[in-house]
Amino acid sequence: MDGFLLTLWLLRLAFLAGLFFFLFAVARILLRDLHAAAREPGAELGRLVVVESPGEDAPAAGSVFPLDAVSTMGRGVNNTIVLDDAFASADHAALSYRGREWFLEDLGSTNGTYLNSQRIGGPVRVGFGDEVTVGRVRLRLERARR
Amino acid sequence: MTADATSVRRWPVRPRPRPRELALLAVVAPTLLLGFATLRTQQLAAAGTDRLTLGDPIVPALYLGLLFAAHAILTLAGRQTDQVLLPAVGLLGGLGLLLMERLPPSLVVQRFGPLELGLGSLQLLWLGLALAIIAAFGVLVRSDTWLRLYKYSWAAAGIALLLAVFVLGHEVNGARLTLCLGPVCGQPSELLKVILVVFLAGYLSENRALLASRRSRLGPLGLPPLQHLLPMLATWAIALAIVIVQRDLGAALLFFAIFLALLYVATARWSDVALGLILFVAGSAALYLLLPHVRTRIDIWLDPWAQAQGAGYQTVRALYAFGRGGILGTGLGAGLPQVGDVPAIPAVHTDFAFTALAEETGYLGSLAILATYAVLVERGLRIAARSADDFRALLAAGLTLVIGIQAVIIVGGNARLIPLTGITAPFLSYGGSSLLANAVAVGLLLALSDRGVALPPPPRRPAAERLVAGLRAAGDRVERAIT
Numbered sequence: 001m002d003g004f005l006l007t008l009w010l011l012r013l014a015f016l017a018g019l020f021f022f023l024f025a026v027a028r029i030l031l032r033d034l035h036a037a038a039r040e041p042g043a044e045l046g047r048l049v050v051v052e053s054p055g056e057d058a059p060a061a062g063s064v065f066p067l068d069a070v071s072t073m074g075r076g077v078n079n080t081i082v083l084d085d086a087f088a089s090a091d092h093a094a095l096s097y098r099g100r101e102w103f104l105e106d107l108g109s110t111n112g113t114y115l116n117s118q119r120i121g122g123p124v125r126v127g128f129g130d131e132v133t134v135g136r137v138r139l140r141l142e143r144a145r146r
Numbered sequence: 147m148t149a150d151a152t153s154v155r156r157w158p159v160r161p162r163p164r165p166r167e168l169a170l171l172a173v174v175a176p177t178l179l180l181g182f183a184t185l186r187t188q189q190l191a192a193a194g195t196d197r198l199t200l201g202d203p204i205v206p207a208l209y210l211g212l213l214f215a216a217h218a219i220l221t222l223a224g225r226q227t228d229q230v231l232l233p234a235v236g237l238l239g240g241l242g243l244l245l246m247e248r249l250p251p252s253l254v255v256q257r258f259g260p261l262e263l264g265l266g267s268l269q270l271l272w273l274g275l276a277l278a279i280i281a282a283f284g285v286l287v288r289s290d291t292w293l294r295l296y297k298y299s300w301a302a303a304g305i306a307l308l309l310a311v312f313v314l315g316h317e318v319n320g321a322r323l324t325l326c327l328g329p330v331c332g333q334p335s336e337l338l339k340v341i342l343v344v345f346l347a348g349y350l351s352e353n354r355a356l357l358a359s360r361r362s363r364l365g366p367l368g369l370p371p372l373q374h375l376l377p378m379l380a381t382w383a384i385a386l387a388i389v390i391v392q393r394d395l396g397a398a399l400l401f402f403a404i405f406l407a408l409l410y411v412a413t414a415r416w417s418d419v420a421l422g423l424i425l426f427v428a429g430s431a432a433l434y435l436l437l438p439h440v441r442t443r444i445d446i447w448l449d450p451w452a453q454a455q456g457a458g459y460q461t462v463r464a465l466y467a468f469g470r471g472g473i474l475g476t477g478l479g480a481g482l483p484q485v486g487d488v489p490a491i492p493a494v495h496t497d498f499a500f501t502a503l504a505e506e507t508g509y510l511g512s513l514a515i516l517a518t519y520a521v522l523v524e525r526g527l528r529i530a531a532r533s534a535d536d537f538r539a540l541l542a543a544g545l546t547l548v549i550g551i552q553a554v555i556i557v558g559g560n561a562r563l564i565p566l567t568g569i570t571a572p573f574l575s576y577g578g579s580s581l582l583a584n585a586v587a588v589g590l591l592l593a594l595s596d597r598g599v600a601l602p603p604p605p606r607r608p609a610a611e612r613l614v615a616g617l618r619a620a621g622d623r624v625e626r627a628i629t
Contacts, residue, residue: 004191004196007198008184008187008188008191008477009477011180011183011184011187011198012184012474012475012477012478013474014180015177015180015181015184015478015507016474016475016507016508016510016511016514018173018176018177018180018181019177019237019507019510019511019514020510020514021173021177022170022173022174022177022233022237022514022518023514023517023518023521025169025170025173026170026230026233026234026521029166029170029229029230030230030521030524033528100414127351127354127535127536128534128535128536128539129351129534129535129536129537142534142535143532143533143534143535143539
């Protein structure tokens with residue numbers, strides 16, 4: 001009788017222990033994921049992905065540019081992102097991260113800068129998933145990979 | 147060239163092992179088996195026989211079989227999806243199944259032709275369907291275009307569903323929630339919360355920049371431009387309508403909480419949340435004064451003992467149950483959720499599932515349940531933080547919040563931390579609609595967690611601008627035709 005009750009009690013404890021062993025295993029996975037995320041170079045604030053490109057010397061579709069707080073785009077070699085397209089100006093446009101938002105600004109280009117196929121005037125807010133067109137190159141702003 | 151034409155088209159995917167999921171399931175399975183062993187042995191001992199037993203092994207075997215089948219399907223599909231969601235849901239569902247197997251099966255009985263199913267078997271059936279939904283979404287959903295582009299259609303479908311319930315719904319326990327189509331009855335408001343998240347994610351991601359900019363001011367609060375304030379007021383009005391017409395406090399609270407949380411996720415403005423809370427307090431005060439059933443709920447919350455044998459009976463019994471549980475619990479099957487065949491706590495299998503489990507597994511068991519919910523929320527928010535664009539981030543965050551906020555509302559209600567509202571504990575409570583809707587949420591999260599998922603489609607200009615551009619182009623063409 002007492003042996004039986006003791007066994008039942010131990011079974012109950014084992015059940016509770018199982019629940020917490022599950023949580024322990026999950027916690028280990030979560031911690032490992034966190035450490036893995038911390039090890040990755042996480043300096044990028046966002047990324048530009050080339051969606052469409054005229055080819056030739058311009059970056060091919062699918063190429064990815066990690067972004068700094070201020071990134072300039074254009075044909076000139078001193079730009080953060082060099083877009084060697086005949087329709088792009090030397091210093092074409094700039095993307096900057098202020099507060100919690102991305103802003104796109106035209107730097108006086110000849111053919112203009114387009115946000116979601118609308119020509120921009122002054123600096124405009126850009127959301128993740130929006131498309132920026134410089135010359136014949138279309139780029140999409142994406143969240144940084146973490 | 148000819149080799150291409152003659153070669154057999156191969157299975158397009160390569161299976162990819164999911165070691166973490168398998169390891170976690172390998173912990174879940176023996177834990178649930180231990181639970182079943184304790185429950186059946188206890189029940190046998192109560193009948194007078196002291197013998198260790200697993201009882202009828204079919205139920206746990208079926209459930210664990212389904213769980214591992216879902217794992218096998220996800221492995222064969224070879225996508226890099228999250229590996230913690232399925233075991234966590236499996237554990238919660240298993241605990242719910244333990245509770246339903248423990249309660250008298252006559253609590254809920256449904257007939258499917260000659261087949262008559264009791265509470266436990268029905269819950270097993272719904273859990274099977276829920277796991278099937280999770281696996282199907284995790285395998286098949288490879289693009290979110292169908293959610294992204296048709297957000298207004300989804301919203302319209304949701305409102306139609308709501309109106310259908312208003313007009314055609316049946317009243318159960320004083321709340322008008324149930325809609326019957328032939329023999330199958332369901333509660334559409336469960337599905338509505340997923341649809342609401344889809345719509346809000348679409349709307350907020352498209353108008354994020356506009357909502358974050360300030361143009362009008364009201365005292366110390368900066369308001370978004372008025373036309374963008376309208377959806378907020380509309381959501382508030384819908385929540386109020388749900389309370390008044392459907393008498394469903396839980397759903398209304400859930401909808402409004404999801405809306406405010408997503409608005410904050412999208413704009414990162416505390417002033418919007420403050421405005422929402424002001425609206426919430428004003429609405430609650432008005433409802434408290436106007437509607438008797440709201441007033442009862444609040445009065446019970448403030449002092450259930452004032453009418454312990456009347457309206458406060460449920461809450462008082464639940465508090466006693468928490469107390470009986472203590473730290474280690476009374477043990478599965480040894481608690482007091484029912485006296486004879488009458489549940490000691492009314493609605494123990496739906497609203498008070500957490501209380502019953504807390505009584506039988508104690509403080510430690512309830513802590514483990516809460517921690518498992520926290521794990522689900524952590525994984526969901528991580529998926530949101532890693533997603534490639536705003537729509538996906540908001541969708542993932544919203545789906546996570548649906549599960550998290552439900553858990554907070556019902557656990558808080560059970561423990562008398564907040565007024566009790568009739569809402570289900572995700573994956574624990576009995577209820578087909580609730581299980582399936584939460585499974586849709588988890589399935590979508592699983593699909594969104596895939597890193598190799600298709601790129602988001604290019605953004606489209608808002609409808610009004612497209613119309614203007616179209617008209618302008620047409621005008622140009624006419625002009626050219628004339629000249």
